[in-house]
Amino acid sequence: MSADNSKPTKNVSRRDFLGISWAALVGILGAETAGVLFRYIQPINTGGFGGIVNAGKVDDFKRGSITPNQAGRFFLVRLEDGSFLALWQKCTHLGCSVPWVEAENQFHCPCHGSLFNQVGEVQGGPAPRPLDFFPVTIENGEVFVDTGNPTTRTKFDPGQTTKA
Ligand code: FES
Missing domain, CATH: 1.20.5 (Single alpha-helices involved in coiled-coils or other helix-helix interfaces)
Structure with a gap:
């Protein structure tokens, strides 16, 4: 058993x-x-919108220039003092893409006519605030824009720019 x-x-x-x-x-x-x-x-970190975009070399941008960056959906503004400001192309009214109109020397929204100056301040139309901006950093002579972090504002301030 x-x-x-x-x-x-x-x-x-x-x-x-x-x-x-x-x-x-x-x-x-x-x-x-x-x-x-x-x-x-x-975030897309391959150089497109939503990630950090390498906009180019500092010396590629003349003082007083406004350069569109299609991949990053921003305009890189180089002010006369040499500093940089990256403006989101999205209108602060209802979100249309706002082109820079060289002949008018201003951003002119095609949807409802909002107007913005070189630093994105409202000059006319229904937009309630300036164009939003993205942080800019400069490393080894190259300009990087963090398109994942738009910042709203009520007016332009030089503190929003990045010195080269
Ligand atoms: S969306 Fe630009 S003015 Fe309305």
């Missing part, structure tokens, strides 16, 4: 097996979905 000293085994019922399988499947799908969403909401 032999005694069975082995640990008791627990049989998994068909219902339990299906429940565990279902939970595992939901977990895997949830992880996949989270991964896709995480990649989607991450």
Whole structure:
């Protein structure tokens, strides 16, 4: 006569097996979905809008110039004192893209006619505040614009610029 000293085994019922399988499947799908969403909401750091954009070399921008950057959706303004200001091209009225109109020497929104001067201050139209700006940093003679961090303002202040 032999005694069975082995640990008791627990049989998994068909219902339990299906429940565990279902939970595992939901977990895997949830992880996949989270991964896709995480990649989607991450800032694009490949030089496009939403990440840090290398706008070019400091010396590429003349004093008193306004240069559009399509990939970053901003205008890089180089003021007469040599400092930089990056203006988001998005109108502060209802969000249209605002072009710089050289013949008018101002930004002129095509949607409802808001006007902004070289530093983005409202000169006319329904826009409630100046164009938003992005932080600018200069490293090794190159200009970088952080398009993931727009800043709103009520007026232009030289503290919003970055010295070269
Ligand atoms: S969206 Fe620019 S003026 Fe309305």
